């Protein structure tokens with residue numbers, strides 16, 4: 001992989017987790033196993049480092065999932081498995097610790113490129129590098145989808161998302177069911193049915209669609225819904241978001257993808273939300289969306 005810049009980031013996270021059973025990751029139970037650690041490594045006599053996903057008293061939320069071996073992989077019951085190792089280690093005489101990882105680019109929180117479901121777009125080079133950073137960053141609405149349905153045209157209609165809103169993160173039953181924390185892929189996840197995707201494309205200004213499991217499309221419309229969304233090459237799909245414990249509302253979304261990958265899609269490495277002021281919320285989501293979109 002070319003994503004060298006991510007290596008130290010990933011490894012520092014997992015190495016340091018050896019020394020602390022963190023209380024700062026309340027929504028991720030049982031993932032402090034130190035997957036980058038090696039048996040018999042002594043714990044370091046330092047205070048535990050802060051490991052947060054909520055910053056500044058709840059003004060900033062990290063909504064990416066931490067890469068762990070137990071995380072689900074689309075269509076598999078095995079989970080991600082070991083993906084991270086330490087080819088050069090100071091304990092073994094190296095000048096520095098250098099870790100390496102190997103990962104399917106569709107793992108965890110990630111964006112889809114147009115070439116993911118259109119082979120001609122893939123051949124023409126519409127990879128993740130062509131996605132619009134302006135669209136990936138800006139005001140976004142986090143909405144709760146009724147829990148008794150996939151996202152159909154009817155559901156989309158019922159959400160009353162105002163015109164002008166360009167980025168929407170859809171929180172569904174997937175979050176309640178904590179599907180992203182279960183190793184086994186679960187095909188009963190909630191996603192967009194083809195008619196829901198069509199409704200969004202035809203009746204809204206939404207150009208960034210975020211969801212809380214590994215696919216924007218419901219399992220039975222996997223291909224159809226992706227084709228609807230990706231056809232114009234104007235819509236960015238962000239999948240596998242971690243929306244637990246984040247109040248619904250209007251946020252400033254920061255989403256950064258990794259560059260220069262010829263493959264169809266790539267991991268989204270940093271995505272966070274900034275809650276706008278309480279005053280703004282009191283004006284009502286709809287009014288505020290009109291004003292700030």
Ligand SMILES: *[C@@H]1O[C@H](CO)[C@@H](O)[C@H](O)[C@H]1NC(C)=O
Pocket residue numbers: 015038041044086089090091092097
């Ligand atoms: C280097 O890697 C070892 C594992 O071999 C680890 O225990 C140690 O904390 C690492 N050192 C630094 C400075 O990260």
Ligand SMILES: *[C@@H]1O[C@H](CO)[C@@H](O)[C@H](O)[C@H]1NC(C)=O
Pocket residue numbers: 038086088089091092
């Ligand atoms: C150091 O090298 C030994 C022998 O090759 C190996 O068993 C051990 O796992 C290595 N330790 C680290 C921290 O890389």
Ligand SMILES: *[C@@H]1O[C@H](CO)[C@@H](O)[C@H](O)[C@H]1NC(C)=O
Pocket residue numbers: 147148149150173187188189190191218219220221
């Ligand atoms: C969503 O659709 C899937 C099939 O793709 C189905 O298994 C699941 O039960 C549906 N969920 C809801 C809440 O209707």
